Amino acid sequence: MSGLQTFLLVLAGLGLVLFLIRPKLGRAYVRYAMLILVGTLMMLPFVWLISASVKDPDVINDYTFLPPPSVWRSPSVREGDQRVAVDEVTDQALVNEATRVESTINSRNFRDLWTDQQTPQGPVHFSRYIINSLFLSSAATTLGLIFSSMGGYAMAKYRFPGRSGLLAFMLASLTIPGVVLLAPNFEIIYRLGFMDTYAALLIPGCVSVFGIFLFRQAILGIPDDIIEAGRIDGAGEFRIYLTLIMPLVRPMTSAFCLITFLGTWNSFLAPNIFLQSQPKLPLPVALNQLVGVYDQQYGIYLAGTLIAIVPPAILFFALQREFISGLTSGSVKQ
Amino acid sequence: MNLEPRPPGLQETARSPHASSRALARSSAGASARPYAASAPYLFLLPYFIVTAVFFLYPLGYATVLAFFQTSGPVRRTFVGLENFSYVLNDPDFYKALWNTLLFAVASLFLQLPLSLGLALLLNARQDRLKGFFRLAIFSPNLVGQVFVGILFAMLFTPQYGLFNKLVFALFNTGLQERWLGDPALVMPAVIIASLWLYVGFNMIYFLAALQNIDQSLLEAARIDGAGAWQRFLNVTLPGIAPVATFVVVTSTIGSFQLFELPYTLLRQGYGPNNSGLTIVGYLYQFAFDGADLGTAAAVGWILTLLILGVSLIQIRLSGTTRKDR
Amino acid sequence: MNYPYGKAPLAILIIAILSGIWLFIVELRSRSERADLIFAVFAKEHAEAYRKPIREFEIENNVRVQLQLVDQRALQSRLQASLQVGAEVPDVVELLDGTMGLFTNGPLEDVGLLDLTDRLRAEGLDQKIVSSRFGKWSSRGRIFAVPHDIHPVALAYRRDIVEQLGIDVSKLTTWEEFARVGREVVRADTNNDGVIDRYMIDLPADGGEALRLLLLQQDIDLFDADGRVVFDQETVAQTILWYVRQFQGPDAIAYPAGWGQTLSQSMNDGLVLFYIAPDWRTKSIESNTPALAGRMGLMPLPAWTEGGRRTSSWGGTGLAIPKSSRNPDLAWKLMQKLYFNDEDLGRRFRDSNILPPVRSAWSLPEFGQPSSYWGGQSIGKLLVELAEQVPQEHSHPYQRQAIAQLNSAFGRAMLYHRRSGEDGLIEYIREELKVSADRVRAIVGRNRFLNLGESGKSEHHKEAAERSGPQSKNDPASTEILPVLEVR
Structure with a gap:
């Protein structure tokens, strides 16, 4: 049995118990439980959207949502003093998920957006x-x-x-x-x-x-x-x-x-x-x-x-x- | 609701839940009101008439004429009579598109609208911050544009990695490998699921607005008379929102019959395996956009219009008769 | 005053007035001078690459060029609509693969685009370009657009895993061998849970572009050079049979990885080993899965027969000049600047991995450079090798509908296979191909204008007329030439 199934069963059980003890409370519980479930389903894409927009473009496809907090601020790939693009790093061992970018969570997308953008017409x-x-x-x-x-x-x-x-x-x-x-x-x-x-x-x-x-x-x-x-x-x-x-x-x-x-x-x-x-x-x-x-x-x-x-x-x-x-x-x- | 004008004196008022005895008394007493100028309604509609005359009648005429022609670019066309229509009506793809479209229309009428209404009823309570949040949550899919929807659903419906597949798998221990957008039997269900996500909150807004005009005292009176929740809903709430419900039903029907963008985006500008995501407007689009055959496209447009008009008028007539019966 | 209607309408009204005033002032201050040349493109990448050469062009010729980046669908709608009603069009425009046919569905003299054949020949430019590439942009032997690219197709693969599994890609020379090795890969359940851990190749489940691409590789296009529908033939049936088998049943090796994030994930996780990759896709692989740097490889497509063609073609862009362009000569000059300047082409290849069809550019160092992402492999060299083998395609007004019909036959074959297995499958495929092809013939046959301007030397015209019966015999007398809408 998966975690989700257990969770839903526990929720349903709780509702049933509440209904038996205090019917009025039980009804309110059912109503909110339903709303929370539907609301979560509706909002899930937004969670994804927010995660995607704060991830560094280099790791956007590596995680469905956010990377684990342990790699939010990971060291950059450095050769000497320069931060080096991944495809120029000679030692491939350096290139792994944790060390690829300065920090996997950043505001690069927003900074790139909020500027005088070069467009075809200036x-x-x-x-x-x-x-x-x-x-x-x-x-x-x-x-x-x-x-x-x-x-x-x-x-x-x-x-x-x-x-x-x-x-x-x-x-x-x-x-x-x-x-x-x-x-x-x-x-x-x-x-x-x-x-x-x-x-x-x-x-x-x-x-x-x-x-x-x-x-x-x-x-x-x-x-x-x-x-x-x-x-x-x-x-x-x-x-x-x-x-x-x-x-x-x-x-x-x-x-x-x-x-x-x-x-x-x-x-x-x-x-x-x-x-x-x-x-x-x-x-x-x-x-x-x-x-x-x-x-x-x-x-x-x-x-x-x-x-x-x-x-x-x-x-x-x-x-x-x-x-x-x-x-x-x-x-x-x- | 009824399309026919009602005789004076037998106004909506009499059936309206708002009817208050004071108002009834006044109108039956026959206090004389200043008659309005016959031009008044036309003046109110003047902007509509102007815009329609300039931006709609000519295109309409153009499309009508075109339906009987074959064209080649801007300079050449030839009259073909009803050939465009007969081609379409003999084309198995058209019936496939019709079937898919009907399936979607039925799903949106019997699945999506009741859900919208149910959520509106749930969220129509007194001041409640939490409910405000849920209203936003449920409406939120409408805040984003189509391109995002495409990116999102391509991700949700992929086998093995798709979030939707993962969810189904977590719930039922099966279905992880379903190719939603690659399996002819699952394309329309996927489109319907996506449309639920998108449009449930949209129609909820109309129902919410309509619910505000329900007379709370009538509900209270019904409660005192011992009517159950279901009774109150049937006898007070439903009649109160009937006009707006008709609007939602009619516009949703029209919208479902014009379904195109959603499957087209989901299926990456295609029509699905074995045309399983082909809708009537998609079929029309194949002529207009993929094939530059505007004549046949216009013919499909007319067939679609007649189809929707028939269904909509039946809907309006139905809602009119139910009102009369009461 | 406004309050009785709610605060929102009032707030919206205030926003409308404030932003309106602001925009009005900004508009007053901006000087809008009409450009000498309006150039519309649909690809962001092209717009960026053209910025510098266009600036040079403006200075060299003392003109102003306005570059417009328009969404492909909107651009096509705009072009179609304005050619239809005689409204203004861009002076130069880039067309997406498969859309040129929309403008050539009538007699040649009705085509709204300039016939560039003579201009190309006069300046010897047709000799500089791989000739097979003109097929896409020609109709009845006349060229209406100049190809921007050549788009040879290769296979990108997870080099590290493939090597670890002991697969020698140099031996994967035929699709048969590829599928055999693939079956071994797929059947090896590494953790014995009954779930397939690894697929051999990513293919779209609806046929998509892949099916046509596999046919092109065998020199079969949907239409032949004369515009006849030719996809109901045995090789096509066999290819569909092959495709179906790779997808379902005991020998399946394919998985539809989709696109976007899930595609990148299946690459990152090594769920799928091989990916069909035209030149342009190699760039998106580089930027979407940077973690795989050094771990990817690129190889030619396996052939259908030993020693056969190892590539195909997927997509393309062409530059066209509408007949109503205000300055066709300047537009032509701009095209030369953008499409035939070797130095620019080299730089553009470095930025995009897209191979230009201009042979002389290929000897530039950019095309031979090893790429660290591809494990030191020079993908430029491989793509150039494949370029000369890229199959000839034939543009056709009904190409998109034909692809849809082909894929629809494939879809029915998949359904049949799932229901009834291999029994009678190939016969069924043959029948359904015929049904689909006949449907395309019927669609083409309804067009009363195709070849109207020619002397009837093409048989395709005759065939079309026969198929649609006596009522659609081309009768020039019944054709109405509309006088009002003038193109020139």
């Missing part, structure tokens, strides 16, 4: 890509939020000729694979003079069917009498949308922001097709440039990926509070 500092990505993602989110929620409101709360047909059309437009539309889309972007500008990425995506549909579904659940009441009070249609409806779908607004921000943050193919100047590139494109075609040196790429995770993770934490019961439902009840 030096560009890594922070520039972060700012590009921040701008693209936040602008796309802001535009998308405004226009999509407006559309969603109209689709949910107005009855107008062609509404159901329009909804079917919208859904249909979601289903057409982008590959088929690429060439004509490319032509439009080119004819509008959007090539190599952020307009090529922001304008076509500024209102998404996906968002309209999401807000339509969220707003459907809001009672119509709130709108009626607003009209009786003499509020204009736009004001009703802005001041009465939108505050009620705050959790969905947060979900939309998170998902749109992330979608743009990680989008890769479209910016790669439409942008050409190196300083304009967003983070994923710039990171992908670090991975070679023949020789995939992914240590530095993984370090970049780790940095790239930080802003959306902060956003996620900031949005946490929107997903806590009882904060917003009060306003619905009025």
Whole structure:
């Protein structure tokens, strides 16, 4: 029996015992045990990612996760006073895992990343890509939020000729694979003079069917009498949308922001097709440039990926509070 | 939920869990509201109409026309009628792709969405730092891009060294040598496992957001009436999140039918042994990208669209009727 | 004001405004002058290697060259889309192996790339390059791209373990002998736990590039020089049979090591002894498994018959000039600077282990230097020896689909073998190969434009027309020439 099997059996046994003694405690235990198991499975790749990014590129493939602490700081391969690259060492006996690099755990990947990097079009500092990505993602989110929620409101709360047909059309437009539309889309972007500008990425995506549909579904659940009441009070249609409806779908607004921000943050193919100047590139494109075609040196790429995770993770934490019961439902009840 | 406009007076309100007696009283009293201008909905939708007109209608028309043509580069094309469609519909590879795609769609509907909902329910409790952490943990796979996913899963699914194989071996004492990405029978399961890891947290977010608008007092009332947890879920929670659940079901279905990037990345820009990882969009991609046959690619696109549209409309209709029945 | 919608949208709006202002100011201050030549590449390694020569080129010619490093998929999408709709294209572009066919699927005059044949001949450059290398970049006898590399294939192996096991690699001259020795290696269970401790060779489980590479070694490409589908023949069936046997059943010696970390681990641990290694892969072995310095070796591929070819070919890059390039002559000049300057080629080989197809460069000292990583072996010398034997390939618009179909037949053979063993296996493989080949013929046959511009001297055109029946007879009258989208 393997260690893991024993561990799981002990866990299950513990749960059973708890259930017998104090059922309530047992339930909480089961819930957390499940969460911890699922959470660990989900986070495992991150542990791997973090390990890979702090390992020296020379030992990245030697250990699945981190090397044992005993070799974290191991002596370097030295000939005389010079630290010598492995393939120049004459005495092969010197070359073994423990002595190959100065220290197996270091920040070399991050240091290499956080500089004026040599690119095909001159030096560009890594922070520039972060700012590009921040701008693209936040602008796309802001535009998308405004226009999509407006559309969603109209689709949910107005009855107008062609509404159901329009909804079917919208859904249909979601289903057409982008590959088929690429060439004509490319032509439009080119004819509008959007090539190599952020307009090529922001304008076509500024209102998404996906968002309209999401807000339509969220707003459907809001009672119509709130709108009626607003009209009786003499509020204009736009004001009703802005001041009465939108505050009620705050959790969905947060979900939309998170998902749109992330979608743009990680989008890769479209910016790669439409942008050409190196300083304009967003983070994923710039990171992908670090991975070679023949020789995939992914240590530095993984370090970049780790940095790239930080802003959306902060956003996620900031949005946490929107997903806590009882904060917003009060306003619905009025 | 229903696609048809409802007659006035029979609003969603009546069925909505939010319906409060005060609001009902007011609308039935018939207090007269200022009527809105007929143009209002169109103005709200104006940005959508503009963007669609400029960036969608022309490409759509282009793709539609193309489906009936054979092309050669930019300058030459010839009308072929329905030949592109008939070729695709007679191609065994298309049915293979269809089967794989359906398998994935079913798995994401019946495996991934219930899991997402279950996790959302588990994590939807009062202020709790620990749960905040778990929410992040479960959502975290969405923070990384596709390239990383490729690097990662190539490592997870390798026989002998793959972490996934090691885990399975530790649990069941077998399976260490399984070639997940090299065995036709295991490619789609591997894709589904990878997609679970990626998307469970994604859909959880929608469910979490939807759960916030459940009226806590209704839950409380049900509890006082002696309804069990399952009863409360069926009678209060589920109806409350129904609109958003429909959204998740419909968009997940559309997304599953468009599955391409994940298997393509996992299989190192390929379609798996014996096309075992070929999806409909992958099949389309073979024409558009591997073969420069845009006409046939467009035809596949249309077949896919009709397919998804049919399924989605059935889903929406179903969720509409269940609401009516209550 | 924004607070009722949650803090997040407000924060995002503020970020958008701040970063927008910042970028606006930066953009105002940067002067953007249009480059005289836009050069798009997909390989980071190439972009780095070209930086210095491009700078020299800019000074020599008093021009500005903008080098763009674009992901391969995005680059191909961009090229395909812009040629399709007549939008702007790079002035020079590097193409990945197998993608040129996408631009040659119609009559020759429709190809969106410049025909470089006459330019190459006029300057005698075609004589400087190993001629088999042009096959990849030609269509109907016309050359549309200049090869960047030659990519001979060898076998990399764990020299230390192989020697310790008493295997003499100089005797592994045929695949038959290789497999025989391999069976001994695999069957020796060193710790008697029933788990195989050591495999002989790393092969992809889905056929991948390896199957085609093994066929190329026997001078069989998927298509012949006239574009006919030719992979449903006995040798191919026998090769698939061989491949299947190496993978499963009692005689299996192969293991799919994958790529990335698990590949390096199987090298480090010696789980697999031999790895198919084109020139470019030797570099990635060096950098991904530095611990194996001095313990690796490189040998020619075993041949299929005694005295047969000891190498094959895997991958490649070619440089093409789109017809709508703004300055084809300058682009041509740049190509010469980058591809034919011996000194640069020597330096590049030292950095990348990639063998250029230009013969004159091979005599440079860089190509003969012993490498300590490879135990003092001169891999340059070995690769140069193999280079002249590299088999001829034929580019074809449907090459990728043909590879997919070939591998799909192989996949079915693997399934059959697992289900029913050796009984009737070879017959089954023959049938499935025919099915796959016929499917490719059907795909090719549907193309009504291939060879439209030629006088019908190629039989391939006729075959295609016959296969797809009467309705697809090439009828120039039904072809619509679109006037709007002009390429030139």
